[in-house]
Amino acid sequence: MNHLISSKPIPLSHLRIQDNFWSEYVRLVRHVVVPYQWEALNDRVEGAEPSHAIQNFKIAAGLKQGEFYGMVFQDSDVAKWLEAVSYLLETGPDPELEAVADGVIQIIAKAQQADGYLNTYFTLKEPGNKWTNLAECHELYCAGHMIEAAVAYYQATGKKLILDVACRLADCIDSVFGTEEGKQKGYDGHQEIELALVKLYHTTSQKKYLRLSQFFLDERGQKPDFYEMEFARRGHKVHFPALDMVHDKAYSQAHLPVRQQKSAEGHAVRVVYMCSGMVDVALETGDQELLEACKSLWRNIVTKRMYITGGIGSSAYGEAFTMDYDLPGDTAYAETCASIGLIFFAQRMLQIEADSEYADVMEQALYNTVISGMSRDGRRFFYVNPLEVWPDACDRNANVHHVKSERQGWFGCACCPPNIARLLASLGRYMYSLQNRIIYTHLYIGSDVSMSWEGGDEVRLVQDSRFPWEGAVRFEITTRKETEFTLALRIPKWCRAEAGLMLSINGEEAAYEGLMIKGYVHIHRRWQSGDVVELLLPMQISRVRGHPLVRETIGKVALQRGPIVYCLEEVDNGANLHQIILDKQAVEEVQFESELLGGVPVITVPAQRVQATDWEGQLYQADSEVQTIPVTARFIPYFAWANRGRNEMSVWVKEES
Amino acid sequence: MNHLISSKPIPLSHLRIQDNFWSEYVRLVRHVVVPYQWEALNDRVEGAEPSHAIQNFKIAAGLKQGEFYGMVFQDSDVAKWLEAVSYLLETGPDPELEAVADGVIQIIAKAQQADGYLNTYFTLKEPGNKWTNLAECHELYCAGHMIEAAVAYYQATGKKLILDVACRLADCIDSVFGTEEGKQKGYDGHQEIELALVKLYHTTSQKKYLRLSQFFLDERGQKPDFYEMEFARRGHKVHFPALDMVHDKAYSQAHLPVRQQKSAEGHAVRVVYMCSGMVDVALETGDQELLEACKSLWRNIVTKRMYITGGIGSSAYGEAFTMDYDLPGDTAYAETCASIGLIFFAQRMLQIEADSEYADVMEQALYNTVISGMSRDGRRFFYVNPLEVWPDACDRNANVHHVKSERQGWFGCACCPPNIARLLASLGRYMYSLQNRIIYTHLYIGSDVSMSWEGGDEVRLVQDSRFPWEGAVRFEITTRKETEFTLALRIPKWCRAEAGLMLSINGEEAAYEGLMIKGYVHIHRRWQSGDVVELLLPMQISRVRGHPLVRETIGKVALQRGPIVYCLEEVDNGANLHQIILDKQAVEEVQFESELLGGVPVITVPAQRVQATDWEGQLYQADSEVQTIPVTARFIPYFAWANRGRNEMSVWVKEES
Structure with a gap:
């Protein structure tokens, strides 16, 4: 296996956001969204749909009496919340929040079964039917989110309990799925486990997790069809009658082997989660064919199937892509989670190839659909982000019933609010990436970041930004000694043709045209402490x-x-x-x-x-x-x-x- | 009860269509559509969805073994076919077709139960559940269509067997429903019985049928809610889970008493069938309040909820009206049957008030949506008549799955094809109406029609028309003796403001402006045989x-x-x-x-x-x-x-x- 050369995000612990626009979001996530969601997960938000997600874990842990309630993927809400908490803790200490999280982790650990299995729906409701309905029942999806949370919590706190839970869960999965005799050659109806296992591999260095991720990707869409085989084995039992997940294979991108998929089909979130996992694996294995498939899917999405807001998914039925150039505004789905997934995909592509087109789309989705998904007080959320709304029609024409003209407190299917929380809590990971001695700046967000290179060079970079309202950005470098590196600054597509675009270094205007590589101005020099780079990106x-x-x-x-x-x-x-x-x-x-x-x-x-x-x-x-x-x-x-x-x-x- | 003054259609037996445009449709209905539909009803059309409708009657009649198959309203397809056949027979003899119809009538009569009950679904499938699910199960709807067919067949042939069947069925219904102690105070989830009972009253002069029609109209939308009461009585059994007919009362116009309904809500066909029955009853009883409700609903439809094609119903969900001015073109429903029902409604309003706005809408729906509903060879049909079609999207975006880009051979729910057949077979009834000595000409269709008045005056009117391609129309009067009457000619709204509109009598241009009453030029004179009236309606x-x-x-x-x-x-x-x-x-x-x-x-x-x-x-x-x-x-x-x-x-x- 050959690693592809890649740039890596900067750990949240090395970065602090100090931004006119984003600091308020970060504050909201810490002080409103995450606490609010904790209340919601515990069914203490008046007027909101009940979650029961924590209760399910308590019952599965034997700490409470009761029955499972909620969607088959209810567990993932807790995992996403825990992941968001982890990012907050990595960014800055919060002993009280950490104590709450530790408490939840204790419950989760108790809910895990002896063989490593962990899923409250099956544990409580269908204990005899584990691993019998991958197409519909999100077992590996929930596992993936738990693994993501575990990795994040371990990185933030160094505490191993939840990481051990994740490893035992992954080992349990590894014992059930694989090409070996006696194992299931299957894959989940909702991708997520793939990218999660690569994170677990990064954290534990256990190659088996990477191999398992690769297995799930490679197996998807192969013949004979796994969904139909398990469907027959379970006596044709259907979990979600409104959709036909078993036979509508494109819904979950199981219509073709992933390497052969050239267009984004089916459920939009699934597509971009899958693509994220594909990039992760390609990056580790150097699998060019897999990378080409990622590029084809990327190209199809951003040149034919994406709203101007960075929203994806044109149809409420199946929350899905439909076809090239079919981008209705009023009936759009453009789920918040799908744009978050698109950001995951973009960020990973950026790691392989620092081409500003990926960052442009990341910015487009972030500043438009993603933050549209949350109210200004952090308490109400959009699941659907239409481009045109006629509120009376939303009430009276079934084609737009899915469109809400006001944000909602919580949802029965509450995937979006915790997804916003975990994205915003980890926003620092999307701003920069490092490759050798190149610091790529993808997003212009005021921040204070520290980096160190082999050889002991340390650099602190303070970014001031007036984004998104003005295109004035200023970087100040602090370093103990003169240090050679490249500062690569993205020139967004929206200003590249504008007059007035200006770069200056230490107050002197500098030509940038010759320094452009794939949309980034590469400023290479021996930097001295106090050096200042200013960029003016005209916002016409x-x-x-x-x-x-x-x-x-x-x-x-x-x-x-x-x-x-x-x-x-x-x-x-x-x-x-x-x-x-x-x-x-x-x-x-x-x-x-x-x-x-x-x-x-x-x-x-x-x-x-x-x-x-x-x-x-x-x-x-x-x-x-x-x-x-x-x-x-x-x-x-x-x-x-x-x-x-x-x-x-x-x-x-x-x-x- | 006071009759309202009204004009009446001319019987089909007195009228022959001889028209450049329409004769081909009449020929198609007789030689292609009706025979084709007979094959379809007998499941002999290759590639088309099976009907089983005749088979159901044979099984119910004890002539065959087997089980009921089809929709709960499958019987109505046979009734509508029989009604179309009746109109053909009234227009001109066809012994072979009459023999086929007589055979069907024998089977229908045998399928009727001793108490007059007639419905193959309940007879075969749920014999214990008759009259327990009016909201959903179309028992009275099917009865209504059978009554309409019976009246038409009796008028065409003078044969009483099917009329007797209809009377016994109506008597059976009368014994079950009404305000008297022990009867159900209910009404059908799909209006149709109301207008049918008025036809039966006209044919038999039995006032009880008119009263029963009035009862069904008056009961609709009253409190306590009938649907919910019967729903509770049958243990909350639901027949059509995809819709919520019991609780979505507006779907079947049961949200308000009919006199209080000011806007067209819910299933479009139901609305216009209901309105037709309301006009019928108002016409017989002089009920001004009922008539005002009809006018409100008419006004709402034609000024706020109708496509330019005369199509109605903006939403596929519920095949329904949505709201004022909500007329999307690509997701339109605009069911063929709904426009046919709008023509029924318009024709009845014209009988009460010869105002050309009713005939304008009738013409609009007829020349656009209705004939769009059928292919030029009479073998394929549209159920849905959109105003904009993107065929690829019909395959791939669920919002427009209901839209077909090509006409279909037959439908599982085959209401539209036989409805087109019965409308076109009786087209002559929509062209003229007579009131005292006024002959209203609503549609310009080449034809030869005979009329007689009290006193023995007989008039033959031969209309030549180049509609719809040119606005030149010519009427020649033949009469044995000079006869005084008014020829009232509609001036369509689409040409009223045009230069070039011209009326001439016996070759001499005549001023028409002073003769206009509600959109009709009233030419009153003592007519002599050979008099010729020519009208030029400019088609800009x-x-x-x-x-x-x-x-x-x-x-x-x-x-x-x-x-x-x-x-x-x-x-x-x-x-x-x-x-x-x-x-x-x-x-x-x-x-x-x-x-x-x-x-x-x-x-x-x-x-x-x-x-x-x-x-x-x-x-x-x-x-x-x-x-x-x-x-x-x-x-x-x-x-x-x-x-x-x-x-x-x-x-x-x-x-x-």
Whole structure:
């Protein structure tokens, strides 16, 4: 096996976020989201759907009486919460939180069975049916999340209890699945175990975990079909009758061996989790074929199947991809978790190849869909992130019942809120990566980070950033002695063609064009303490158009400024946003409104609004003139919508032709 | 009870259609559709879904062994077929067809039980559960269709066997339902019995049938809720788990007493069948409150919830109305049966009030959605009539799975094909109506019709029409002696404002403006044999716009010429019809193409087509110019689409702003 050359994220313990925009999110995660979710997992949030997830573990541990309640994958909510907690603890000490986590870990450890098996649904509800319904029942998915949590907790605290639980669980899985005689040649209906096992391999250096991950990936989509075999073995029992997981193989990407998959099909979260695992394995094994498959899937997603907000999944049915260029705005699914998974995928691709296109998409998904998924107070969440909402229709037209016009407190299927928490708690891992003596800067987030190289060189890098509202970024290097390394700064696609892009080093403007490699300006020098690099990334307002094959966007534009996609909201523009047509030549204006939505730049554009005068009692009119009045369309950042009550929203807006 | 003054249709036996356009449909119904459907009902159509409907009756009659198969309302397919046959027989003799029908009637009569009960599903499958699930199981709906068939067959042939069956069935129903002690105060989940009982009353003069119809209407939506009471009584058994018919009361218009319903809610076919029954009862009883409810529902449908094609029902879920101005084109349901029901409703409103707006809608639904429902060879049918189709999406996006891009041979739920057959077989009943000495002409269809009045006056009216392709219509009167009456000719809304509208009597142009009453030119005179009235209704091409509250249509136009709505098809315009933008000021041209689709006028319009040059590998572009090339958009009549293979179609087309 050949490792691919890769850059690695910087451990959270070496990085502190100090950012005008993101510090508030980090604070929210620590002080609101994680505590709130702890309450939710313990069924103490009034008015929210019950979780019962902690209770399930307590019952399985023999600490409580009762029955399992919840989805078959309820355990994963606890694991994701624990993973988020781990990142918080890695970032900074919190003895109280750590004590709570230790308590949960004790319960989890007690719930594990003697053979290493750990899953409260099967333990409590179907003890005789373990490993009989991989297609539908998420056993390995839950195991994967527990392993991710264990690795994170061990890294944060050095405590081994949960890591031991994870290893025994992985060993249990290893004893059941594999190519050897007597083992099942199967794989899970929801990918997750694959990337988790690679993390466990990194932490324990046990190659068997990497091999097991590789096995699950290689087995997927092979003939004879595993789902159908186990379906026959269990007497055709179906767990989720609303979907046809056994036969709709593309739903879980089991329609083809993974190396042969060229387009993103089926459940969007599953696709990007799978791709993340594929990159992980390719990175460790140097498997170029696997890497090529990752690239094909990446290319298909980002050039044909992704919303401008970084959302993926065009259909509520199956929470799934549909087909190339099919990107309806009002019926979109664009699940928060899917964009988080896309970020996982992008971050891993970046490790293999520092090409800014991966970071561009990461930024796009993060600043738009992901943070749209949470309310400004950290207490309410979107599962679905549509690009156009007509609230009355959400109530009355079944095609858009899945779209909510206001964020919800919790969900029966609560995958998204803890996923947001674990992503934001580990945001530091997405900002930089290190490869030899190159420091790649992927995201411009104010931070203070320390690095050391072989030979004892130590560097501290303090980033000041005015993102996402202004493109001014400043890096100051502190080092004990002159140190040679490369600072590679991403030039985002949204500003690359703009006038005003400027790099300066120690106050002197520097040419950057010759330093560009795959979207990163590589500044190589012998750095001295106190060196300052400044970057000005002009944030012009762009009118973005969709590919002419996208039916939804033709004749329309979306406004983007920097990484932020904008939208119209009814509260600012009145109802019936579809009546607004932007003037083609008009100049957009931007003004920062510090009192609005925590402080956001608002964009205004001269526009026309179609009027409904002379229409009384008529639904159709022949040869009538379109009546319009001039209006000013007022746009806010997409992520901030739905914080001012139930109302219409639209990202894509008509433009005069 | 006070009858409302009304006009009455002319019996089919007094009318013969001789029309350039419609004679072919009449021929198709007689020689293809009805025979084909007979084969389908007998499960002899290869590749089509089995019906088993005749078999069910044979088994129930004790003539065959076997089990019931099909939907709970499978019987109604036989009844609708028999009704269509009756209209054909009333129009002209066909001993062979009559013999087949007599044979079916023998079987039906044998399947009727001693107490008059007749329903093969309950007889064969749930004999103990009769009248226990009105909400879901269509017992009275099936009875209604059988009654309609019986009335039609009796009128056509004078044979009483099936009428006796219908009366015994109605008497059986009367013994079970009513306000009297010991009877059920209930009503059917699918309206149909109401209008059928009024027909039975007309034929038998038995007032009890009218009272029973009135009872069912009055009971609907009252408290305590009948559906819930019977649901409790049957132990909460559910027949159609996919819908929630018991609790979703608006689905079957049981959310309010019918007199309080102001908007069209729920299943579209049910709404218009109910309204038809309401008009029937109002007409007989003079019930103004009931009539006002009909008018409110009519107004709501035609001014807020109807597609330009006369289609109704915006949502596949529940085949239902959704809300005002919610008229999506691609996810439309617009069931063929619903437009047929809208025609039933319109025709009845016309009887009460000869206002051309009812006939305009009748014409709109007939020439567009209804005949779109059938292929040009009479062998394939649309259930769903969308306004925009992207065939690949129909396969791959669940939101449009219900949309077919090609007509189907038969359906498991085969309501639409026999409904088209019975409508087209009785088309003569929709063309004229008589009130005292006024002959209202609602539809311009070449025909030869005889009328007689009290006093022995007889008039023969021969209509020549070049509809729907040209607006030239000619009437010649033949009468034995000079006869005084009014010929009232509808001036369709689509030409009322046009220059060139011309009326002439015996070759001399006549002023018509002063003769207009509610959209009809009333020509009153003492007519002599050989008198000729000519009407020229200019068919200009109109660019029709939707109300500015309709999201789907804003910025777009539909082309209409005369009663015909046009559409773009991929076969004429290439794929990606959404890329076509009509030039605003350009002049449309029309040319009759005799070889195309049986001969249709084709409309061409200069347009621009958005190009996808310079988009390789990009899904979004900032601040790029829209590239277009000039093209000629080629439109065909909407009803004729999908006769040249699977392809895209669009009614609403963008227009330069």
